[in-house]
Amino acid sequence: MAAKNVTKPGRLGFALTVPSLVLVLALVILPLIYAVYISMTNFPLVGAYHFVGLANYTALAGNSQFLHAILLTVVYTAIVTGPIFVIGYGLAMLTRSNRRGSTVFRTLFFLPYIVGLTVESFIFYVELQPNSGAVNFALKELGLTNGATAWLVHTIPGMTAICLLVIWFGSGLTMVLLLGGMQGIPRELYEAAYIDGASRWRAELRVTLPLLRQSIALSLILSVIGSFLAFNQFQILTQGGPGTSTTPIVLWIYQVAFEQGLIGKATAGAMLLVVVVAIISAGQFLLLRDRDARAS
Amino acid sequence: MTNTLAPASARDRGASRAGSGRGPRSRPPGSREGRGGGRGLAYATAGILLSLVFVLPLAWALIQSFEPGSDIAAVPSAKDFGHLTFANYAGLFGHGNSIGHYVLNSFEVALGTALVTAIVALLAGYGFGRFRFRGQGVVFGVILVTLMIPFQAILTPLFLELNQVHLTNSLVGLALFYVTFNLPFGVFIMRNTFLQIPAELEDAAFVDGAGHWVMVTRVLRPLVLPGVATTVLYAFLFSWTEFLGSLTFITSQKSFTLPVELFNLEVGTYGQVNLGYLVAGAVIAMIPCVVLYVSLQRYYVQGLMSGSLKG
Numbered sequence: 001m002a003a004k005n006v007t008k009p010g011r012l013g014f015a016l017t018v019p020s021l022v023l024v025l026a027l028v029i030l031p032l033i034y035a036v037y038i039s040m041t042n043f044p045l046v047g048a049y050h051f052v053g054l055a056n057y058t059a060l061a062g063n064s065q066f067l068h069a070i071l072l073t074v075v076y077t078a079i080v081t082g083p084i085f086v087i088g089y090g091l092a093m094l095t096r097s098n099r100r101g102s103t104v105f106r107t108l109f110f111l112p113y114i115v116g117l118t119v120e121s122f123i124f125y126v127e128l129q130p131n132s133g134a135v136n137f138a139l140k141e142l143g144l145t146n147g148a149t150a151w152l153v154h155t156i157p158g159m160t161a162i163c164l165l166v167i168w169f170g171s172g173l174t175m176v177l178l179l180g181g182m183q184g185i186p187r188e189l190y191e192a193a194y195i196d197g198a199s200r201w202r203a204e205l206r207v208t209l210p211l212l213r214q215s216i217a218l219s220l221i222l223s224v225i226g227s228f229l230a231f232n233q234f235q236i237l238t239q240g241g242p243g244t245s246t247t248p249i250v251l252w253i254y255q256v257a258f259e260q261g262l263i264g265k266a267t268a269g270a271m272l273l274v275v276v277v278a279i280i281s282a283g284q285f286l287l288l289r290d291r292d293a294r295a296s
Numbered sequence: 297m298t299n300t301l302a303p304a305s306a307r308d309r310g311a312s313r314a315g316s317g318r319g320p321r322s323r324p325p326g327s328r329e330g331r332g333g334g335r336g337l338a339y340a341t342a343g344i345l346l347s348l349v350f351v352l353p354l355a356w357a358l359i360q361s362f363e364p365g366s367d368i369a370a371v372p373s374a375k376d377f378g379h380l381t382f383a384n385y386a387g388l389f390g391h392g393n394s395i396g397h398y399v400l401n402s403f404e405v406a407l408g409t410a411l412v413t414a415i416v417a418l419l420a421g422y423g424f425g426r427f428r429f430r431g432q433g434v435v436f437g438v439i440l441v442t443l444m445i446p447f448q449a450i451l452t453p454l455f456l457e458l459n460q461v462h463l464t465n466s467l468v469g470l471a472l473f474y475v476t477f478n479l480p481f482g483v484f485i486m487r488n489t490f491l492q493i494p495a496e497l498e499d500a501a502f503v504d505g506a507g508h509w510v511m512v513t514r515v516l517r518p519l520v521l522p523g524v525a526t527t528v529l530y531a532f533l534f535s536w537t538e539f540l541g542s543l544t545f546i547t548s549q550k551s552f553t554l555p556v557e558l559f560n561l562e563v564g565t566y567g568q569v570n571l572g573y574l575v576a577g578a579v580i581a582m583i584p585c586v587v588l589y590v591s592l593q594r595y596y597v598q599g600l601m602s603g604s605l606k607g
Binding site (some may be wrong): 013111125 | 562
């Protein structure tokens with residue numbers, strides 16, 4: 001960077017972006033292209049391989065484990081997205097005024113998101129143990145169960161535990177994103193609504209919600225993408241079991257590629273994920289551009 | 297100036313820091329309530345109860361990490377609080393587990409990732425925010441496209457590629473991978489940071505004969521620092537407990553990161569599972585997150601508000 005402003009500034013500007021560009025080309029764009037190729041071979045973890053065309057893709061269309069992983073991912077996403085949004089919205093409503101303690105409450109509600117699902121999955125693994133775990137102990141004390149539920153070795157209890165964990169983990173993020181939008185709404189709009197005799201709920205429905213569209217869309221998009229890419233909580237809590245009954249798509253990719261060594265097949269499945277997530281992210285992209293344009 | 301994605305509140309803060317005041321800060325709705333004891337009581341009750349819901353599991357883990365493994369594996373009783381001990385931590389750090397080694401691995405990777413991301417993003421942000429060059433839009437677009445491509449979906453080619461250049465089983469390789477997937481966010485933040493700084497400030501310094509290096513490190517430092525802090529914070533928190541990439545790219549024990557080592561403890565790779573060790577290990581992983589967040593919360597929320605986010 002010894003180059004002073006006397007040199008051609010345009011060229012220096014480009015040079016400054018080269019490190020970022022190289023990393024992205026090498027570790028995102030190149031793998032992406034490589035993935036398309038791999039998905040058309042019978043690539044094994046070790047040994048020779050050859051081109052098989054679209055055989056991996058056609059085989060996946062009839063692969064029950066793959067289809068089950070997709071179904072599970074979609075169902076899981078459908079289950080957790082609503083509660084995360086509703087609870088996140090409620091938390092935002094509770095803490096949006098600058099009343100005493102609201103900053104502290106916000107910080108505490110957001111804490112699970114900061115600590116992260118990996119660590120929390122380990123903690124819940126311990127607390128979900130039959131008899132000894134805090135969850136079972138609490139349920140027994142409340143007289144709801146006998147406290148011996150083996151949450152993590154059965155499909156429905158396992159999914160229930162994972163969904164509750166993720167709702168607890170993710171609501172704080174929705175809260176923060178919505179708070180950002182709410183603070184941008186001019187106060188006068190509410191005063192006008194109240195003068196017109198609107199009730200609090202009506203003001204919420206007619207003033208807040210419409211003006212919050214962007215924040216709501218962003219939080220839903222991030223929540224859905226996060227659910228589609230779920231891995232940590234499944235691998236740590238149920239390892240996809242019993243059998244493959246709680247195996248979401250990313251865990252399926254991981255297992256097929258690195259445990260069964262069928263890299264070509266796994267990559268073909270992964271391409272579907274690339275396409276789906278890219279389409280959803282495109283929505284996020286448009287939102288950002290929208291805001292960018294409006295702010296300038 | 298102003299080419300920011302931040303909503304009003306965050307933008308106001310950024311702008312006032314950049315030395316140019318910007319309309320009055322809009323008050324959030326709902327401040328109308330607040331009067332009336334009944335409402336205040338309901339607010340406080342709801343807030344405190346919900347705080348318990350969100351914090352209790354984490355606080356409980358902290359307490360449990362001081363209980364012997366045998367107590368954790370048995371039905372809980374009040375007596376458990378009678379014999380709290382450092383035994384789990386002592387056992388984890390002691391010979392046989394040497395958790396310190398894996399904590400250090402994770403810390404090196406996270407710190408390296410955070411610093412390299414910040415530097416690379418700072419350079420690119422300066423390039424995008426302060427220069428005009430041909431193909432600028434294309435280069436920016438290519439970097440931002442990474443936001444749309446989840447690393448989870450290109451794990452297989454990434455593994456083969458890193459393996460080819462001997463960067464699997466390497467903490468450097470892992471950090472490079474983390475840097476790349478934290479870059480779009482960092483570049484985005486840094487570009488906006490530079491766009492918010494009034495150009496007159498630089499013009500004056502250039503007239504005084506300052507070069508670009510002096511410009512960024514001395515003149516603009518106070519204005520650039522918040523963006524750098526945000527980038528560092530996100531990159532560190534992301535890589536500190538990242539699990540899937542680490543599990544995939546690191547297969548030799550000496551390079552395991554903390555989450556992978558905890559996973560081995562959980563599935564009993566080393567024999568019988570000690571739940572006490574697992575809880576204590578999770579608490580160790582939790583501490584830097586909580587400390588960083590509580591001390592740098594301002595930067596974290598600012599990052600979120602800029603509308604973009606790690607996948």
